[in-house]
Amino acid sequence: MKIELKVIGKTSFDYLKEGISIYEKRLQHYCNFNFIVIPDIKNAKNLRESDIKKKEGEAVLKKLDKNDFLVLLDENGKKYSSLRFAEFIEKKTMDSGKKIVFLIGGAYGFSEEIYQRANQKISLSDMTFSHQMVRLFFIEQLYRAYTIINNEPYHHQ
Numbered sequence: 001m002k003i004e005l006k007v008i009g010k011t012s013f014d015y016l017k018e019g020i021s022i023y024e025k026r027l028q029h030y031c032n033f034n035f036i037v038i039p040d041i042k043n044a045k046n047l048r049e050s051d052i053k054k055k056e057g058e059a060v061l062k063k064l065d066k067n068d069f070l071v072l073l074d075e076n077g078k079k080y081s082s083l084r085f086a087e088f089i090e091k092k093t094m095d096s097g098k099k100i101v102f103l104i105g106g107a108y109g110f111s112e113e114i115y116q117r118a119n120q121k122i123s124l125s126d127m128t129f130s131h132q133m134v135r136l137f138f139i140e141q142l143y144r145a146y147t148i149i150n151n152e153p154y155h156h157q
Helices: 014-027 049-062 082-095 112-117 131-149
Strands: 002-008 032-038 069-079 100-104 120-123
Touching (some): 069 112
Parallel strands (some): 002 100
């Protein structure tokens, strides 16, 4: 199964980069995983929030295949426990030959075009986290899901 995590803009902080790198390497044991950075919009400080979201959305849509199963990490999405998320990953792996693409938007979220293209939305918490921190939180949860699927001792109930 091919899984991609697409994010808008570079990760700014070294501690986040290091954590992401650790889990990215660990995931290679379980699936074909790619962490893909979509460049920030140039001259964004001169644009309105709606224009930034629209341009980011256009950049994302160019990087998607029509058969990709797109999952947005969105505060209004469905919430999963770690066990339920593992079930979701396992089911998607079995059900479809499609690539699963998880998308973390920029600081302002997603454009309407991205919401329309999405197959599903998930939320990591009722709390709001920076789009930079969510990268690490999500990749760790993806790794955790695979250890649960494989009955490995990483996750404790």
